[in-house]
Amino acid sequence: MNEPEFNHDLAEGRPPLRLGILLSGRGSNFLAIADSIRTGRLPGVEIALVISNVADAPGLTAAKDLGLPAALYVSKGRPRAEHDADVLGCLKEHHVDLICLAGYMRLLSPGLVAAFPNRIVNIHPSLLPAFPGLEAQEQAFAYGVKIAGCTVHFVDDELDHGAIILQRAISVLESDDAHSLAERILHEEHIAYTEALRMVASGQYEIRGRRYVKRNQGR
Numbered sequence: 116m117n118e119p120e121f122n123h124d125l126a127e128g129r130p131p132l133r134l135g136i137l138l139s140g141r142g143s144n145f146l147a148i149a150d151s152i153r154t155g156r157l158p159g160v161e162i163a164l165v166i167s168n169v170a171d172a173p174g175l176t177a178a179k180d181l182g183l184p185a186a187l188y189v190s191k192g193r194p195r196a197e198h199d200a201d202v203l204g205c206l207k208e209h210h211v212d213l214i215c216l217a218g219y220m221r222l223l224s225p226g227l228v229a230a231f232p233n234r235i236v237n238i239h240p241s242l243l244p245a246f247p248g249l250e251a252q253e254q255a256f257a258y259g260v261k262i263a264g265c266t267v268h269f270v271d272d273e274l275d276h277g278a279i280i281l282q283r284a285i286s287v288l289e290s291d292d293a294h295s296l297a298e299r300i301l302h303e304e305h306i307a308y309t310e311a312l313r314m315v316a317s318g319q320y321e322i323r324g325r326r327y328v329k330r331n332q333g334r
């Protein structure tokens with residue numbers, strides 16, 4: 116059983132939980148988190164740093180526009196371990212407590228995962244373990260599922276695999292195509308990420324095997 120090491124409830128006078136956001140593209144999940152912090156829906160949490168591995172990622176520009184510390188480490192053509200060592204150095208420099216993958220389309224090296232045990236979360240646009248990997252919404256639509264959704268989970272060494280924090284499900288409509296389904300899943304993602312971060316920031320949980328279990332429940 117892994118006990119969480121932090122509880123950043125501001126009511127207890129603890130310092131804010133410092134997020135390091137990793138992204139590769141549009142950044143709508145990052146912006147949803149930033150908006151939740153700005154509007155008080157994520158108390159006790161702050162964004163310490165945004166890192167992109169893609170030079171022209173709109174999410175990186177958005178981070179700069181918001182005045183947040185932002186860094187670019189281009190990953191293309193670089194060995195994974197070497198790239199991630201640079202990313203890790205930057206995260207440490209900014210005293211990041213929790214890494215949030217928000218459309219970060221690159222597998223993390225074992226070294227980076229080990230440096231933040233159960234302190235890396237990812238959002239994936241399917242109900243895992245169904246449809247890991249790329250274009251999950253298109254995979255789900257093509258498979259003909261009737262229920263789709265998104266998953267927020269801790270990150271381990273396998274792709275889209277660690278302990279699940281929460282999932283949000285929607286029905287696939289007769290009128291859906293792959294694009295409209297992806298849009299409706301994205302709407303759920305924005306709600307799910309904030310909810311999951313609130314759950315993690317509370318520190319009131321244990322990870323039992325693959326299970327996120329709220330404290331004082333299920334005993």
Ligand code: GAR
Nearest residue numbers: 140141142143144217218238239240
């Ligand atoms: C989101 O749908 C996210 O779930 C997905 O990339 C998109 C990023 O959008 N991530 C993955 O597929 C990870 N396996 P965003 O840049 O607008 O947040």
